[in-house]
Amino acid sequence: xxxxxxxxxxxxxxxxxxxxxxxxxxxxxxxxxxxxxxxxxxxxxxxxxxxxxxxxxxxxxxxxxxxxxxxxxxxxxxxxxxxxxxxxxxxxxxxxxxxxxxxxxxxxxxxxxxxxxxxxxxxxxxxxxxxxx
Numbered sequence: 001x002x003x004x005x006x007x008x009x010x011x012x013x014x015x016x017x018x019x020x021x022x023x024x025x026x027x028x029x030x031x032x033x034x035x036x037x038x039x040x041x042x043x044x045x046x047x048x049x050x051x052x053x054x055x056x057x058x059x060x061x062x063x064x065x066x067x068x069x070x071x072x073x074x075x076x077x078x079x080x081x082x083x084x085x086x087x088x089x090x091x092x093x094x095x096x097x098x099x100x101x102x103x104x105x106x107x108x109x110x111x112x113x114x115x116x117x118x119x120x121x122x123x124x125x126x127x128x129x130x131x132x133x
Contacts, residue, residue, distance in 0.1 A: 030095045033102050104128045 104124050112120035 009073065030099050037102070100128070 025058065104127070108124045109120055112123055115123065
């Protein structure tokens with residue numbers, strides 16, 4: 001969590017010219033989490049046991065709508081920076097989302113379950129919100 005927060009603070013303060021640089025620092029953290037869960041065979045422990053079904057894919061539809069609204073709001077995509085947009089999309093989806101979901105819904109939620117499901121969800125959601133403040 002300290003590494004994740006530190007990377008966010010560094011990116012905010014330095015404002016790198018290339019937006020991809022904001023997320024490069026998260027790659028080692030994502031790889032570390034991935035290898036830990038794989039090596040220790042803990043994927044099922046941290047809620048990753050459900051299979052992706054056609055019905056569950058339906059819930060990704062709102063994300064597509066949000067993406068379309070962002071593109072419309074930005075008056076389309078600048079084709080000269082399309083590679084940056086694609087790279088940013090990959091970094092956001094594969095790196096940032098993986099880290100956040102694993103940490104907040106996996107590790108943290110599991111650690112807080114002793115306080116009861118409702119309290120664990122509320123507290124982990126609150127902490128998730130604080131990191132995005």
